Amino acid sequence: MTKELIQIPICPFCGQEIERPEILGNDPDIVLGRCKCGAVYACDESGKNLGTAFIEALVMACNNDWDRAWELSEDKDFITNVMENYDLVNHFIVPSGVLENRRIAGALYFVRLHSPLPFERKNDLQKQKKSLTESALLTSLSKQKVEELISSYKLVPIIERAGKDKKLVHYLQRLLYSADPLIRARAAEALGKVCGIISRKEPQKVGRLIQTLLYSIVDSAAFPLGAFEAIAEIIYNAPQLYEKYVPYIWQLLAEESRRAKAIMALSRISEVRPELLRARAFYLLKFLKDKNPEVRGYTILLLQKLGASELKEDIAKLKGDMHKISLYENGEIKISTIDELVSSAMKAL
Numbered sequence: 092m093t094k095e096l097i098q099i100p101i102c103p104f105c106g107q108e109i110e111r112p113e114i115l116g117n118d119p120d121i122v123l124g125r126c127k128c129g130a131v132y133a134c135d136e137s138g139k140n141l142g143t144a145f146i147e148a149l150v151m152a153c154n155n156d157w158d159r160a161w162e163l164s165e166d167k168d169f170i171t172n173v174m175e176n177y178d179l180v181n182h183f184i185v186p187s188g189v190l191e192n193r194r195i196a197g198a199l200y201f202v203r204l205h206s207p208l209p210f211e212r213k214n215d216l217q218k219q220k221k222s223l224t225e226s227a228l229l230t231s232l233s234k235q236k237v238e239e240l241i242s243s244y245k246l247v248p249i250i251e252r253a254g255k256d257k258k259l260v261h262y263l264q265r266l267l268y269s270a271d272p273l274i275r276a277r278a279a280e281a282l283g284k285v286c287g288i289i290s291r292k293e294p295q296k297v298g299r300l301i302q303t304l305l306y307s308i309v310d311s312a313a314f315p316l317g318a319f320e321a322i323a324e325i326i327y328n329a330p331q332l333y334e335k336y337v338p339y340i341w342q343l344l345a346e347e348s349r350r351a352k353a354i355m356a357l358s359r360i361s362e363v364r365p366e367l368l369r370a371r372a373f374y375l376l377k378f379l380k381d382k383n384p385e386v387r388g389y390t391i392l393l394l395q396k397l398g399a400s401e402l403k404e405d406i407a408k409l410k411g412d413m414h415k416i417s418l419y420e421n422g423e424i425k426i427s428t429i430d431e432l433v434s435s436a437m438k439a440l
Contacts, residue, residue: 096185096186096187097183097184097185097190098183098184098185098186099183099184100174100177100182100183100184100199102126102127102128102130102132102201103130103172103174103201104126104128104130104170104172104201104203105126105127105128105130107126107127107128109124109126109132110124111124111179111182112124112132112133112134112179112199122134122136122179123147123148123151125151126201126203128203128207129152129203129204129207129208130152130201130202130203130207131148131149131151131152131201131202131203132148132174132199132200132201132202133145133147133148133151133199133200133202134177134179134197134198134199135197135198135199135200136179136196136197137196137197138175138196138197138198139196139270140268141173141198141200142265142267142268142314142315143265143268144198144199144200145171145200145202146160146261146264146265148200148201148202149163149169149202150261152169152202152203152204152207152208153204153208154208157257157258157260157261158257158296160261161260161296161299161300161303162299163204164302164303164306165306165310166310168204168205169202169203169204169205170202170203170205171200171201171202171203172200172201173198173199173200173201174198174199174201175198176188176195176196176197176198177195177197177198177199178190178193178195178197179197232248232249232252232256232258232259232262234258234262234265237249237259237262237263237266238262238266241263241266241274241277241278241281242274242277244277244422246277246280246281246284249263249281249284249285250281250284250285250288252285253284253285253286253288253289254285254288254289254291254292254293259285260282260285260286260289260300263278263281263282263285264282264315264321266278266317267279267282267315267316267317267318267320267321268315268316268317269316269317272316272417272424273419273423273424275316275317275320276317276320276419276424277422278317278321279317279320279321279323279324280320280324280419280422282321282324282325283321283323283324283325283326283327283328284324284328286300286324286325286328286329287325287328287329290328290329290332290333294329294332297325297329297332297333298332298333300325301322301325301326301333301336304318304321304322305318305322305336305339305340308343308349309343319340319349319352319353319355319356320352320355320356320359320419322336322340322356323340323355323356323357323359323360324359326360326364327359327360327362327363330360330363330364334360334364334367337357337360337364337367337368340353340356340357340360341353341357341368341371344378347383350378350381350383350386351383351385351386351389354375354378354386354389354390354393355385355389355392357393358389358392358393358396361393361396361397362396365396365397365398368393368397369397369398369399372394372397372399372401372402373402375390375393375394375399376402376405378390379391379405379406379408379409384412384414384415384416384429385416387409387412387414387429388414388416388427388429388432389416391406391409391429391432391433391436392418392432392436394406394436394440395435395436395439395440398440399440400440403436403437403440406433406436406437406440407433407437409429409430409433410430410433410434411430412428412429412430412433413428413429413430414428414429415427415428415429416428416429416432
């Protein structure tokens, strides 16, 4: 073996050789390991689910303490690193990405707390397995069951477990990384309803989740595609507690790559708190001319919900715009043209 062809995996934080990650408990999707320095790493064989790997590694670093994991922030409480081209079969790093005519696309996501929790290295994996097994016995909804319920849009069993099952929020968070936009939207809706219930007794915990999602949007490499939707749904379900986060979403309008999602989130929140943005309606006027059809479409929806009748003439100028955008409503994604949104807004205003 030459360094150029195959490399032994080492910890990016301490430089020590690491052991092959293992399946913990009864969940074959959880493949994790721990370095001697305290860093935890999760394997993503496809290289396409780094967000999920990040969550798994962080939770294990917290010894499966979901509450503690919610409270932590990257850089302040922990650091991360991603090692690409990892081959789980042979436990090698393959820089070229090809080995024995196989494409090597796996990755190891490393997380190390600034103050690692103490553990006994020899027995650590066994303890983790026992913890996961015992927890599974106490939980009526498994990760797979939550995924099935979201996929079939059956939210009642999930909502009934809100505040009783510590893993429930974690499972819903995982689905915010789904490649399927419908799954992401449904998971965000369920997460919002669940957090609305949790916030009655533990408002600070939900507040920390919103902060984590906002941070992931701005700074994290593990940016969940459904983060905006999730934040909007959480605020929608408990606006009296979390409306203070609306200005943070508003600030993201300045970023072209995040503008459409931010406006969509503000539109959802405005269904219950239009007074938060009503005075800023004229600022949104320029987005009716944005080159991105989604920005134009979501701006029309937002202005409609704000009751901005003084901007009817400006909205009417988009009549005939046949660009299409996706809208999530009642568990389904429908396609509407901007022209249709204009007609609806004109009637409502």
